[in-house]
Amino acid sequence: MRTIxxxxxxxxxxxxxxxxxxxxxxxxxxFSTLFVIFILNRxxxxxxxxxxxxxxxxxxxxxxxxxxxEIAKSNWAVTRIIxxxxxxxxxxxxxxxxxxxxxxxxxxxxxxxxxxxxxVSVETEPGQFLVHAVAYSxxxxxxxxxxxxxxxxxxxxxxx
Amino acid sequence: MNFLDAAVEIIxxxxxxxxxxxxxVGAVGALRxxxxxxxxxxxxxxxxxxxxxxFAGMCMQTGFTLVTxxxxxxxxxxxxxxxxxxxxxxxxxxxxxxxxxxxxxxxxVEPEPLTKSDADPASSE
Amino acid sequence: MMFAVAIIAVFIAMAxxxxxxxxxxxxxxxxxxxxxxxxxxxxLIGLIGFLTERPxxxxxxxxxxxxxxxxxxxxxxxxxxxxxxxxLPVKEEAxx
Numbered sequence: 001m002r003t004i005x006x007x008x009x010x011x012x013x014x015x016x017x018x019x020x021x022x023x024x025x026x027x028x029x030x031f032s033t034l035f036v037i038f039i040l041n042r043x044x045x046x047x048x049x050x051x052x053x054x055x056x057x058x059x060x061x062x063x064x065x066x067x068x069x070e071i072a073k074s075n076w077a078v079t080r081i082i083x084x085x086x087x088x089x090x091x092x093x094x095x096x097x098x099x100x101x102x103x104x105x106x107x108x109x110x111x112x113x114x115x116x117x118x119x120v121s122v123e124t125e126p127g128q129f130l131v132h133a134v135a136y137s138x139x140x141x142x143x144x145x146x147x148x149x150x151x152x153x154x155x156x157x158x159x160x
Numbered sequence: 161m162n163f164l165d166a167a168v169e170i171i172x173x174x175x176x177x178x179x180x181x182x183x184x185v186g187a188v189g190a191l192r193x194x195x196x197x198x199x200x201x202x203x204x205x206x207x208x209x210x211x212x213x214x215f216a217g218m219c220m221q222t223g224f225t226l227v228t229x230x231x232x233x234x235x236x237x238x239x240x241x242x243x244x245x246x247x248x249x250x251x252x253x254x255x256x257x258x259x260x261x262x263x264x265x266x267x268x269v270e271p272e273p274l275t276k277s278d279a280d281p282a283s284s285e
Numbered sequence: 286m287m288f289a290v291a292i293i294a295v296f297i298a299m300a301x302x303x304x305x306x307x308x309x310x311x312x313x314x315x316x317x318x319x320x321x322x323x324x325x326x327x328x329l330i331g332l333i334g335f336l337t338e339r340p341x342x343x344x345x346x347x348x349x350x351x352x353x354x355x356x357x358x359x360x361x362x363x364x365x366x367x368x369x370x371x372x373l374p375v376k377e378e379a380x381x
Contacts, residue, residue, distance in 0.1 A: 017233070017344070078205055079185050082193075087194075111240070114204065115242070117202075120204065120246060122247070132250065134198050172287065180290060180291045187321075190305050190321065191302075191304060191305050199314065199317060203321045207324060211324065218331060218335055227340040230343045230347065234343065238324065241353075245320050245357045248358055249320065252361045256365075
């Protein structure tokens with residue numbers, strides 16, 4: 001089942017990227033897809049590491065829309081700092097707890113922190129991220145806690 | 161129809177100009193900021209706003225073709241790997257012992273320890 | 286026309302990043318500048334493809350984006366572990 005899904009995904013990617021639908025190119029695509037599947041199966045016997053996606057699609061789309069707004073806002077803030085003659089930077093490193101259960105949720109949260117200019121996630125520790133801010137203000141922690149809540153809302157609850 | 165074409169043209173001009181502006185601002189910031197930790201943030205402006213706006217502008221010019229799909233694939237890829245690379249560089253710098261110059265009133269250059277995370281130095285100013 | 290304007294902007298940005306690349310005091314400034322330069326190059330290749338109306342350039346841009354990311358990670362890994370292959374960090378080696 002997983003293998004069939006992977007084959008369909010790879011073939012779709014090939015067809016989208018090549019854009020030439022002659023029998024030779026499509027045949028080469030089928031060949032390379034099967035070759036990649038063969039290599040993947042060989043690697044699977046070494047470690048069965050798998051990516052599990054536990055996300056609510058609609059919530060995640062909504063989160064992405066919200067994230068775009070945040071990126072726009074913080075971009076403008078950092079742009080003003082860069083262009084101001086005095087450059088009012090105020091660097092600070094602080095730790096932010098995360099509440100996501102899955103690895104993917106944590107990756108999304110850390111990448112969102114880094115993607116919004118002005119804050120960069122520097123180090124991951126169990127239970128918290130170390131975040132560096134270029135223009136620190138007391139609101140930053142609240143803003144990041146809000147983002148944390150939104151990412152957690154996108155996760156499906158895994159019944160373990 | 162002609163009106164629609166003109167609207168598309170104007171929107172893509174605006175996106176392109178805004179993207180160019182943010183790309184240049186990111187580079188100026190990378191040149192102007194005083195130390196590595198601040199420069200990182202300037203570079204991330206190019207990574208997010210510059211890439212997003214320029215690719216959106218290019219998408220407006222193509223309409224709905226396979227080229228648009230390619231543009232979106234490149235854009236999404238840059239959007240995922242850009243922050244990851246920035247995080248990797250920042251983490252490597254932290255591990256190697258490079259520390260930012262913290263602002264006045266922020267005690268110590270070391271990151272806040274786990275137990276002190278509630279005590280916020282900004283509120284005591 | 287709009288692509289020409291954007292290309293000029295990206296060129297200016299690349300020149301500024303190049304100054305940082307040669308003048309950056311620390312190693313990490315340079316790695317950051319190289320990574321940023323790569324992102325600019327991806328943008329530049331895509332824009333040139335549109336300017337000359339050859340959208341095939343986007344394939345090259347995609348490839349460059351892939352290589353840029355892997356290259357940055359490889360450089361960082363090399364400076365941290367002094368080896369590109371599968372090797373334990375130096376600190377853990379000392380303990381065993």
